[in-house]
Amino acid sequence: MAVKLLLKEIRAVLPDGDGVQLSRCDIGVEGGGVAFVGQAPPEFAPDKVIDGSKRLVMPGLINAHTHAYMTLFRNRADDLPFRAWLFDRILPMEDRLRPGDSYWGAMLACCEMLRSGTTCYNDMPIFSPENARAALDSGMRAVIGRGLVGEGYDDPGGLRRLGEAEAEIAEYRGCGEGRLRFMLAPHAPYTCAPAYLRRVIETARRLGVGIHTHLGESRGEIAGLKEQYQQTPFEYMEAAGLFALPTVAAHCVYMTENDMAIAARHGVSVATNPVSNLKLANGVAPVPKMLKAGINVALGTDGAASNNSLNMLRELGYLCLLHKGWNEDPESLPAARGIFIATMGGAKALGLADQVGSIEPGKRADLTILNLEQSHWYPHSDLLGALCYGAQGGEVETVLVNGEILLENGSFTKLDEERVRYEAQRVSDRVCGG
């Protein structure tokens, strides 16, 4: 239920160009949206008031690339080379998943994401519609894109997957008062043949949905595509016509200048995943260069099998710290820009910029409230720096999505977290062999 709420004299992370700024103000929530930012009008009669004196409110974090169900595989395949990780560990575990299993993985992901301040996520599952159902049941905002792989225009497996995606979209589109959106998710250049991509593009156009894909994640992908097609992943997807549709490209560790020009020209958003790229030893994406090229950059955790956390506050720290060191430039990605990327960057990438990503009157009330009474936040000074370089996740106290309080003072209002943990443990023990 959407609440009528007043945040009284709270430090708020507000929009400021391609960054954010802090301001102390009142914020009103009503009818699921932000009613005002500034001073509460005298006639505003809230059902609930949150004292802002020791708190900070920010736009809910947007996880722009994840595979929520993969919490089931968390900590089950660490410190391995990519091929051993994928073929010896992850794929055999995925093969043992039964219908209904990934629901619990996704629900666990939602518990974790809400507890660390994420209100919206861009999901690429391999089962449907159970992941859409998890998003719906969790109360979170989500964009679901069932992963698609296919070898040709009429590849039966590829068609089956596409059919499942289409059925799911027909059933769940617009559910949860608009919280649920959909994309099609052709997995990657090396798993989707050009003819299959043609089929996916036709379907996406017919359904009026965007695209979520992996691009340029590893050196192996670059080399393979170069050998087979004499193209980079971006050139390959541009040639296939993918970028005529709104596209979120995850990873993009390897991009040429020309790739960046392609992305900028077509308005392709990049969802960067710094931790996953480190953990799987793929490298570091050229994010500061992307920003200079005018590309919209969003932030994602990737799945828990390659991270192993879905904590976007932690990911934000990696984003801002890593590029400073990598580029030997302390100004390459300031805190305010990082916070923008983790919120508004995601909203833009997901086509939700008019609804979420910033705290503004008229937008939906997807809000994350942090308790600042923590020694690691003291002394209170530049709290954007604290958010970016010091936040752990546990500071998150209260979270609203669509004006509904999902987490209140550290307790879930509708999710049965104990049940979710129990079921996820049960499934994980079975598919991972104990």
Next chain:
Amino acid sequence: MAVKLLLKEIRAVLPDGDGVQLSRCDIGVEGGGVAFVGQAPPEFAPDKVIDGSKRLVMPGLINAHTHAYMTLFRNRADDLPFRAWLFDRILPMEDRLRPGDSYWGAMLACCEMLRSGTTCYNDMPIFSPENARAALDSGMRAVIGRGLVGEGYDDPGGLRRLGEAEAEIAEYRGCGEGRLRFMLAPHAPYTCAPAYLRRVIETARRLGVGIHTHLGESRGEIAGLKEQYQQTPFEYMEAAGLFALPTVAAHCVYMTENDMAIAARHGVSVATNPVSNLKLANGVAPVPKMLKAGINVALGTDGAASNNSLNMLRELGYLCLLHKGWNEDPESLPAARGIFIATMGGAKALGLADQVGSIEPGKRADLTILNLEQSHWYPHSDLLGALCYGAQGGEVETVLVNGEILLENGSFTKLDEERVRYEAQRVSDRVCGG
């Protein structure tokens, strides 16, 4: 007061060569030390029992390089080039510090470190003896090395600082039932002339203490030393005779093969500071190569002005993730090795390997107990992976130093955390100009 405590059937991080392993067992604490690991003897009658079923115990983390007082400057100087950071922001703030101020900064650091599972830290302050007093009052184990800079053998400033260090050592050595140790801390090659180093070395030898210094932190340092002395920082310090004493060298971002041979030959320990090196845009230290060269590596956060967190669990994640991505080698630093570095590596560096760094009968009971009932730790599987790649800090529930419970179920038993925050805020607002 040292407690007689039983940890009942708890998952424990136990020693395993140059790594660690997990085992479920009973652990007894008595007389400030670890009495047994395995099954509790029937005659053991504890005053207190902690149920281990949903908990994990690890050796207290050892922060092998920090400047505890610098919490006062936290988030006051972000996203700046090194020289602007140091000369325009940090030094003017340090100049405004009055005696007694840095005590509160160090106490705040202790609150933060204990809350994130650190039991011992290697401190380089610039005021004395107030930082020794803070360590004493906090209940933590600490090695204090007042920072020393000097231009010659008889440089008055250098002599004053050395005199202060010596007086502090005379007064506090062995205090707190052996919790307090000391080193001398010649700041860096570029702030300590060879003649002054000679004086420091003579003094350290006379006092029987080791050395804590910064080495090879930035390209600027390398270039400056090369121009002035045609030496690397390691060559410079070896020539000065520093390495005849037990030495902890912080940072070491830039090391040649020969530097590594020097460090290995003299048993110099490196305290690596991955986050600080990223934040100040210095780069990434060649830690996997150091390990191959047989160098003992420890982990530190550096000060809060360049991190901005003293959370060693977070630092551990950066340690293990960063080198995988940097070296494009997912096996370059596995979780178990990282945990060893963050515990036993620190103990070795500080000359405390016979006392702390691992959970073994006869060692002091410096223990960190985590509560595993957290969604981001589920499903429970490889918990070393969870510790390394997923821990946030807030899981830390109970912490013992020298067998004394300092943090119990998230509450401090002797530290007045609210007072500490208040005083640190007051001092910080004054020295940082509000």
